[in-house]
Amino acid sequence: SSGINAEYGVLIRHAALVLFTLGAIIFITGPIGFYGSVRQNRNMLLVYFILVTLVLIVNVTLAITVYQGRDVNTSNIRHLYDSETSHNATTNTTSNLVIDTIQRT
Numbered sequence: 675s676s677g678i679n680a681e682y683g684v685l686i687r688h689a690a691l692v693l694f695t696l697g698a699i700i701f702i703t704g705p706i707g708f709y710g711s712v713r714q715n716r717n718m719l720l721v722y723f724i725l726v727t728l729v730l731i732v733n734v735t736l737a738i739t740v741y742q743g744r745d746v747n748t749s750n751i752r753h754l755y756d757s758e759t760s761h762n763a764t765t766n767t768t769s770n771l772v773i774d775t776i777q778r779t
Contacts, residue, residue: 689740696729703729 703725710718 685740689736692732692736696732699725699729 703722706718707722707726709715710722
């Protein structure tokens with residue numbers, strides 16, 4: 675299950691890189707849209723529309739992918755937490771005190 679948590683971490687890192695790249699693309703295409711509208715150039719506006727639509731599709735796809743991975747990761751964390759607390763509940767009260775302290779802060 676730690677492999678799944680690591681895979682989710684990799685997914686988050688890749689998602690951050692994709693979002694950063696999409697932001698750069700929007701930064702570059704903004705002037706294209708502005709110039710196309712000022713000059714009333716239909717082709718530049720079409721390029722701008724296509725690029726912005728593609729960025730929107732990638733953003734929605736990325737959000738869905740990360741959200742689905744979150745559910746798997748959350749259930750794995752719950753399972754690990756339950757197994758550790760049930761194992762340590764009778765033998766180690768220090769772990770319970772640590773968890774209680776973390777939850778209070």
